[in-house]
Amino acid sequence: MRQHLIFIAAAIVCLSVLPLVAEATGQLALVGLTSRIMIYAIAAASLNFILGYGGMVSFGHAAFFGIGNYVVGILYFHHAEGVPLWGFIPGSNQLLITLPTAVLVAGFAALVIGSLALRTRGVQFIMITLAFAQMLYFFFVSLKTYGGEDGVIVRGANDLFALSLRDKTAMYYVILVVMVLFFAFLWRVVHSSFGTVLSGIRQNERRMTAMGISSYRYKLYGFVLAGMGAGLAGALMAVFMRFASPDTLHWTKSGELLIMVILGGVGTFFGPILGAAAFLILQTYLAAWTEHWQLAMGLILLGIVLGTKGGAKGLFDSIARKLRTEPR
Amino acid sequence: MLKVQGLQAAYDHGQVLFDVSFEVNEGELVTLMGRNGMGKTTTIRAIMGLVPPAGGRIEIGGHETTGFSPERVARLGVGLVPEGRQVFPTLTVRENLVATAANRSGRSDPWTLEKVYGLFPRLRERTSQIAGTLSGGEQQMLAVGRALMTNPHLLILDEATEGLAPVIRLEIWNCITRLRALGQSILLIDKNLAVLKKLADRHYIIEKGHVVWSGTGTDLTRDHDKVHSYVGV
Amino acid sequence: MTLILEQLLNGLLYGITLFLLAAGLTLIFGIMGLINLAHGSLYMVGAFVGAWVASQTGSFWLGLPAALAGAMLAGFAIELGVMRRLYARDHLDQVLATFALILIFNELTVLLFGREPMFVELPASIATPIELLPGLVYPPFRLLIIAAGLGVALGLYFLINRTRIGMLVRAGSTNRDMVRALGVDIRLLYTMIFGLGALLAGLAGFMTSPVLAVQVGMGEQILLATFVVVVIGGVGSIKGAFVAGILLGIVDTCLRAFLPGVLREIMAGPEADALGVGIASMGIYLMMGIVLLFRPQGLFQAGG
Numbered sequence: 001m002r003q004h005l006i007f008i009a010a011a012i013v014c015l016s017v018l019p020l021v022a023e024a025t026g027q028l029a030l031v032g033l034t035s036r037i038m039i040y041a042i043a044a045a046s047l048n049f050i051l052g053y054g055g056m057v058s059f060g061h062a063a064f065f066g067i068g069n070y071v072v073g074i075l076y077f078h079h080a081e082g083v084p085l086w087g088f089i090p091g092s093n094q095l096l097i098t099l100p101t102a103v104l105v106a107g108f109a110a111l112v113i114g115s116l117a118l119r120t121r122g123v124q125f126i127m128i129t130l131a132f133a134q135m136l137y138f139f140f141v142s143l144k145t146y147g148g149e150d151g152v153i154v155r156g157a158n159d160l161f162a163l164s165l166r167d168k169t170a171m172y173y174v175i176l177v178v179m180v181l182f183f184a185f186l187w188r189v190v191h192s193s194f195g196t197v198l199s200g201i202r203q204n205e206r207r208m209t210a211m212g213i214s215s216y217r218y219k220l221y222g223f224v225l226a227g228m229g230a231g232l233a234g235a236l237m238a239v240f241m242r243f244a245s246p247d248t249l250h251w252t253k254s255g256e257l258l259i260m261v262i263l264g265g266v267g268t269f270f271g272p273i274l275g276a277a278a279f280l281i282l283q284t285y286l287a288a289w290t291e292h293w294q295l296a297m298g299l300i301l302l303g304i305v306l307g308t309k310g311g312a313k314g315l316f317d318s319i320a321r322k323l324r325t326e327p328r
Numbered sequence: 329m330l331k332v333q334g335l336q337a338a339y340d341h342g343q344v345l346f347d348v349s350f351e352v353n354e355g356e357l358v359t360l361m362g363r364n365g366m367g368k369t370t371t372i373r374a375i376m377g378l379v380p381p382a383g384g385r386i387e388i389g390g391h392e393t394t395g396f397s398p399e400r401v402a403r404l405g406v407g408l409v410p411e412g413r414q415v416f417p418t419l420t421v422r423e424n425l426v427a428t429a430a431n432r433s434g435r436s437d438p439w440t441l442e443k444v445y446g447l448f449p450r451l452r453e454r455t456s457q458i459a460g461t462l463s464g465g466e467q468q469m470l471a472v473g474r475a476l477m478t479n480p481h482l483l484i485l486d487e488a489t490e491g492l493a494p495v496i497r498l499e500i501w502n503c504i505t506r507l508r509a510l511g512q513s514i515l516l517i518d519k520n521l522a523v524l525k526k527l528a529d530r531h532y533i534i535e536k537g538h539v540v541w542s543g544t545g546t547d548l549t550r551d552h553d554k555v556h557s558y559v560g561v
Numbered sequence: 562m563t564l565i566l567e568q569l570l571n572g573l574l575y576g577i578t579l580f581l582l583a584a585g586l587t588l589i590f591g592i593m594g595l596i597n598l599a600h601g602s603l604y605m606v607g608a609f610v611g612a613w614v615a616s617q618t619g620s621f622w623l624g625l626p627a628a629l630a631g632a633m634l635a636g637f638a639i640e641l642g643v644m645r646r647l648y649a650r651d652h653l654d655q656v657l658a659t660f661a662l663i664l665i666f667n668e669l670t671v672l673l674f675g676r677e678p679m680f681v682e683l684p685a686s687i688a689t690p691i692e693l694l695p696g697l698v699y700p701p702f703r704l705l706i707i708a709a710g711l712g713v714a715l716g717l718y719f720l721i722n723r724t725r726i727g728m729l730v731r732a733g734s735t736n737r738d739m740v741r742a743l744g745v746d747i748r749l750l751y752t753m754i755f756g757l758g759a760l761l762a763g764l765a766g767f768m769t770s771p772v773l774a775v776q777v778g779m780g781e782q783i784l785l786a787t788f789v790v791v792v793i794g795g796v797g798s799i800k801g802a803f804v805a806g807i808l809l810g811i812v813d814t815c816l817r818a819f820l821p822g823v824l825r826e827i828m829a830g831p832e833a834d835a836l837g838v839g840i841a842s843m844g845i846y847l848m849m850g851i852v853l854l855f856r857p858q859g860l861f862q863a864g865g
Contacts, residue, residue, distance in 0.1 A: 057653050116850055119857040123590050123796055126652060127788040128853065134785050135846035142839020144832055251785065255660045262657055292672060298664030305658040306646050376742050402744030414739050416732040418862065427728035428743035478744055 044272035046229025052267030055202030060133030066249030068234025071102035073152030073244025106231020114223035151245035335384035407480030417460030429477035465496030576810020577710030581765035583802035585758025591797020598659035601780025602666035607763025632763020678776035795859025816841035
């Protein structure tokens with residue numbers, strides 16, 4: 001644990017000075033990339049929570065990411081147009097209003113979807129989460145008022161009190177703070193009795209039920225928490241990109257989140273951060289190399305899944321283990 | 329026929345078999361006894377290749393089969409009647425018997441549908457009935473018939489009378505006696521000491537993953553008290 | 562009235578397509594316990610190979626065996642190269658590996674055929690609509706697809722319920738280990754099932770290529786609906802795939818055809834259209850939600 005804390009502190013320091021370093025070295029794109037990595041780290045971590053700790057393979061996590069995304073977009077739209085939503089809900093571009101709203105709405109959606117989907121398990125659960133997410137995609141695309149397939153432009157970003165988050169550097173620091181707070185909260189949850197029960201359910205559901213624990217309810221709570229986390233990330237994304245897009249709801253986004261989780265190592269705490277970083281960096285460089293980058297991505301991914309057990313982190317772990325136990 | 333030496337096996341939650349050794353010779357009826365959770369079914373699963381052995385050696389008909397896949401083991405002539413019967417619930421009685429039927433060693437007088445129905449007339453009456461709707465005893469008979477239809481050299485029955493009414497149990501014992509009279513080699517797992525004593529050639533008792541006692545029926549009577557301490561009831 | 566009949570026929574057409582895809586998928590799920598997201602890619606391969614051969618040779622009918630062969634080859638390649646290693650793995654690994662396959666197949670298709678959609682020329686004899694009933698004109702090709710699909714359904718029914726292979730398939734979908742323990746080489750069975758699924762997918766792809774556009778990503782669009790069919794019909798049940806497929810096909814088609822019109826009575830034009838399409842798209846998912854409330858395991862049991 002001591003080792004961990006030192007490492008975490010070092011990482012936070014590095015992230016804090018990154019924009020300054022980037023400006024000095026002229027690598028301004030780095031700020032944008034790191035912002036996106038941090039946002040996806042939150043989303044991936046929320047998925048990892050139900051997947052790695054709770055054992056629920058959800059292929060529809062993008063639904064909540066996208067809902068968070070659209071809440072910010074829709075609230076901004078109504079703020080910019082001056083017309084309240086449904087006649088009585090005023091729009092807003094205040095981050096302190098839009099962010100919590102996004103989290104709550106995403107959590108509510110997770111409650112509805114989860115309560116239905118968690119009645120099944122295994123193969124069915126995966127397909128159902130996928131289907132519900134896609135259903136939401138079609139729904140949002142059909143809303144012409146909010147741009148349909150083109151999405152909503154959040155021209156003025158959001159404001160944090162008086163500070164306009166249109167400035168990429170300011171937004172970067174907001175994202176950093178939110179990420180640190182989120183992971184601190186996640187740490188508490190994972191190490192709480194709730195987190196232990198959830199892990200227990202993943203390992204041996206029958207035993208848990210025999211002990212009188214309602215696995216359905218625990219899984220549902222976990223599912224809702226994860227949905228809220230993804231909603232948070234989606235909201236941040238909308239502010240950062242100044243754009244709410246239906247792509248955030250598409251099933252391929254769910255796939256990307258799953259890839260990030262497995263790249264970083266399913267069920268590990270910091271894995272999602274590594275996974276998000278690995279995926280986005282890989283994607284950026286592959287895309288710069290060839291327009292057929294998806295082929296390379298697919299082959300790499302296939303290689304990792306077939307070749308290793310535990311994702312990139314598992315790969316690192318096994319290499320580290322081999323190095324440590326060198327035969328004499 | 330079947331030779332098991334020093335078998336070890338483990339599940340995720342820990343090692344279950346530490347040192348199991350026994351054998352079944354041609355034409356014998358051998359029993360494997362012990363309380364629940366001592367490793368009897370795990371031993372069967374290891375023999376059948378459903379659980380990978382962590383150590384030891386298994387030989388069937390003189391061939392080493394340690395680590396073989398279930399289908400290879402079955403093809404060497406092992407017919408399994410598993411714990412819990414495990415008939416195919418969505419298939420009819422006839423389909424259950426026919427689906428996996430085989431005569432791999434080219435026997436001149438193999439088990440056929442007719443012969444199995446002769447052994448279990450009640451199954452003949454229900455030939456088109458869906459197996460999932462059969463009673464426990466009928467399912468047990470079906471499971472035995474299904475294994476017989478593969479014309480095995482060795483028949484393994486795991487808890488073939490568990491949960492059945494005494495009348496049905498008697499029928500199953502009678503069938504097993506008949507099979508033995510026909511020369512079928514049989515490995516039997518059960519807890520019914522009294523019946524097994526009369527039925528079987530030799531017995532083994534497994535406790536916590538070890539074979540702790542072995543002997544014939546007369547040895548059983550002689551070591552009555554010790555045996556009872558192992559098998560409980 | 563004729564409009565309704567026409568849409569019912571279209572719905573039947575879509576439903577048959579869904580059934581062909583769902584039948585393979587449900588067998589693969591039910592018996593092999595394998596999640597295969599790349600099933601849609603096999604559909605796409607069938608469509609592309611068939612369309613390409615048809616355009617190269619000028620004969621539409623030559624495209625059919627090409628499509629079937631192409632899909633089956635792709636299926637065997639996937640099974641040997643990837644699926645075999647996934648049987649023992651957990652669902653997450655299967656999801657990711659087959660998702661990777663989708664990416665690979667899509668890009669390979671772009672490399673081979675470009676990004677432009679391909680169009681398939683139908684011979685005039687089956688393309689020109691004929692009059693079925695007074696006022697109801699319908700292209701004979703679509704009727705052909707429906708007939709072919711029903712024929713396949715019948716053939717599958719016969720295979721599953723009247724042959725020994727079918728017995729093993731049904732037995733394996735309820736208890737794979739026991740089938741192995743009785744001496745059946747399950748891996749051969751798996752390969753055959755996977756090949757059959759690929760065949761059906763390729764057939765579906767080719768058959769609908771004149772109706773829908775042949776383009777990259779077509780597999781994923783229909784795959785999602787196929788998943789819903791499998792869930793509603795019951796994992797592992799061919800009968801379920803048939804009933805649910807037809808049901809969904811008809812409901813989806815009718816919603817898309819009639820809902821915007823109904824909405825236009827109460828809303829402004831373009832918004833009604835968009836909302837109508839949106840809700841119609843959600844239709845099958847809502848159905849799935851309702852079925853899940855009352856019968857989470859689906860309409861039919863596995864092995865049926």
